[in-house]
Amino acid sequence: MPHNRRTSDPRYGNRPTMKDVAAQAGVGLKTVSRVVNGEPGVTPETEKRVLEAIEALGFRRNDSARVLRKGRTATVGLVLEDLADPFYGPLNRAVEEVARAHGALLINGSSAEDPDRERELALALCARRVDGLIVIPAGNDHRYLEPEIRAGVATVFVDRPAGGIDADVVLSDNFGGALGGVAHLIAGGHRRIGFIGDHPRIHTATERLRGYRAAMAAAGLAVAGSWVSLGSTDPDRVAAAARSMLAGPEPVTAVFAGNNRVTVTVVRVLAALERPVALVGFDDFELADLLRPGVTVVAQDPAALGRVATDRLFQRLAGAGLPPSRTELPTRLIPRGSGELPPAN
């Protein structure tokens, strides 16, 4: 029987089948089934090939039958953090694409960085009977989700860990990335390096600060109190912090910016200065390479964060009885000029 026999079956019209996907991807039917149902045992490369074949063929799982069979709604909820932060764009889109490849509808809502809104939204999505929930947490206490998780709502945290509960989490190596970025500045001759980050209640902010401190300590460099500033990423706050550490008797010769919102403001402050000040930013951002100098960054892979988290969610939904896991994705230093400026005297 040729592999595409069922595509010519009138009952299915021209809709592609799993067998078509298997043939296109050059893998076995069981592998396609594993990917579609989110089961383990498929390498990332193979999964990518299968997902590309699914996309190319326009394959759609027959969801209505599935929902009837499993008592599910084929809907997944995503609690976003900030709708206007471009970092989350590729992450959100990756979640959507994986959900779509699994035949699930994705419903989002944004916490706008407010723990109360996160809770309200997550519970509202559960009340609307999502099968699973992906949360970019704003708060540090997620015990409110325990009854939902017990009731069967698969839950995966991404970008930041859950607080007070044991749940799957997928995040970047924030500590190691910041450590590497600051070590890069130190290797370039800098001794007075500033750190400007997000609110200290945010996990990524404190992890990156920890990386900064570890790099400075490893090089035997003391950190003046005026060189560290955590708080809102509001441009006025960040610009004031940058100007403050660039002035005074011990001005910094380099700045490590704790996330893309901070970096963009620091770029503006530095562009108005007469002397060159080195800059490395956590997070890549659009056009960073076209600025003069190009902005050196510690890049996360936001799409991979979203993809891995959603894969994990569908593994749980497929009934894989695995213990909660913590996945940390590596970051990548991209030198573009700003981080390679020598210290000015």
Next chain:
Amino acid sequence: MPHNRRTSDPRYGNRPTMKDVAAQAGVGLKTVSRVVNGEPGVTPETEKRVLEAIEALGFRRNDSARVLRKGRTATVGLVLEDLADPFYGPLNRAVEEVARAHGALLINGSSAEDPDRERELALALCARRVDGLIVIPAGNDHRYLEPEIRAGVATVFVDRPAGGIDADVVLSDNFGGALGGVAHLIAGGHRRIGFIGDHPRIHTATERLRGYRAAMAAAGLAVAGSWVSLGSTDPDRVAAAARSMLAGPEPVTAVFAGNNRVTVTVVRVLAALERPVALVGFDDFELADLLRPGVTVVAQDPAALGRVATDRLFQRLAGAGLPPSRTELPTRLIPRGSGELPPAN
């Protein structure tokens, strides 16, 4: 009776009341009520003051009582277009903020620019009993929403008009903005101007093309077929289109880019050229002013689009029996250098 009497009422704990909001904003109680309930008759300035007071005091309408009274869910749905296009960030956030100020929960989903997904998602949100729907349309036929609208789901379209139904729409002056941007290039001495835009099935793309053609015609300039390219905003497609119109016997000396995704790619292509080519882009984007030359743009106000559309939605929900309206917001030309480069010979 002091205005804050009820805040000390134990039944309400310390929750601020509408009277507190009125006092803080320096307006009457009826005005606050109008804003909270989305009724007409409040100037934008006053509304802004009331919304700021609501935010400052942390005022929340008592929704459970309201839902019981009106049979509503206090949930609004937003059909997004592309989660990774930064243009929509401020629009989405404005929708969220206005919904929040009205005590409503916002649930989003993204069509990823696919009409089938838009339809699937809009109907899924209706099935989950949203009171109202804001749609950034991907498709051109919205008759599928007619039964929902008849059943009472308030629906407002934003950024692009609805197709096949008569519904509220809030959009930018796409025609006028493009016309002004191209006229600006012509005033600078350009005669051979290229246009690179989005898919011709997208309303904004064709409106902006119409503006380009009108400006060229008004100046008595013929448009060579090779100067116009519509299609996907995929960087490879856009870069190829730009390179093609910059080569050949009649190369363009200026490019008008049809949206921010196109502009960013054209900036990259032009940065690699030896001769200067002028550029005006539709949509402002982050860091446009820090590039060298700064990028001249025709700026929309995406936050205002979201705000006006959501105001309209809550006016409908408040029962204002108004006929469907079309609101067009003006655009603004921001000269930054790239659009003021003279034609190279």
